[in-house]
Amino acid sequence: MISRLPLDEQLAALRATLSRNPTLLAVLGRAAGLALPGWYLTAGCLFQTVWNVTTGRPPEQGIKDYDLFYFDAGDLSWEAEDRAVQAGREAFAGIPAEVEIRNEARVHLWYEGKFGTPCPPHLSTEAAIDTFAATTCCLGVRLEPGGRWRVYAPHGLADVFALTLRPNPVLAPREVYETKAARWRGAWPELRVIPWPEATRGETR
Template identity: 45%
Template sequence: MDHLRYSGLSFEAQRAVFLDIVSQEPLIREALGRARSLALPDWLVVSGALYNSVWNYLTGKPSGYGIRDVDLFYFDDSDLSYEAEDSVIARAAPVFANLPLPVELRNQARVHLWYPAKFGRPCPRYTSSSHSLRFFASRTHAVGVRFDMDGQLDLVAPYGLDDIFSFRITPNRVLDNQQTHETKGARARENWPEITVVPW
């Protein structure tokens, strides 16, 4: 199987393949449908569950291989308290209760409040869920999908999709995230040895 067969194609061609793969992945399809039912503001299913599913498809690995959880972002700056975010997490828990993997919810409007304590450095105050993707440690990981108003899958990929289809983890140097880039890159290579990790 030629796992690089979509590498180097146009963004539109890669977009069509990407959305076709993730929409056929049962876990993602179910998570997206349930996320939509929550009607969270500016929501996005992001990152690992998406690009890992593409890598699984292209290397013939089973559904769900290497995926730890599903990351669900939303953006609500009307209440930046921990309690407000916690109440959303509690409301979502029964909706996602019987999925095979946990769903991790995070209000992207609040990240700048807890990020410095967790990572020892500041991060920007994000203006949307899509905006936060631009600051991921690896450009490869900056991808999200959601349903639009017409029920069609909407893709957010600020750095494109060629890194994903090229099995290449590329650093994003907008923040000092070298350790995260290297840690996630090493873990990915354990699961998909076809991957190349571009040095920081």
């Protein structure tokens, strides 16, 4: 069982598993060419690929989009972020999936309006990944010079391989976690969903 392997073996298993998704590999390769500061491919495209492979589904099944985060605090304007989005649109042309590019230095400008919870400014892409609604989702991968994979997984990989969804009540409201959990459980009924803890800092009511 991969979730019980030593971490170095889990990392090797992660790369082998993600490499079975050709769209993910194509996005990784082209994203490296964009040279966005502090970039990671992150979120659903990663852990959902693992869930698919682990449960014997096609690697790309149910993956809605591919999230590409970067961090540039030098220019917080939408126009600067849009330039990165447009460059990505050209770079990812022909890839059979939507690639969503977002500057995580700007998240605090719009997060409360969307989710109803204030978001302190992130200090890095890694800090942004730390705030995902589930610890299981806190995962990022990028290609570095020489083809080396850099993996950011602050909560490890055991839950990802064990199909366990664990809440992360540091920023996202409870309803965000529960809505995502219900949707993912519908697509991957094998998921074990751990309930949101009571009276946490992430509560909004």
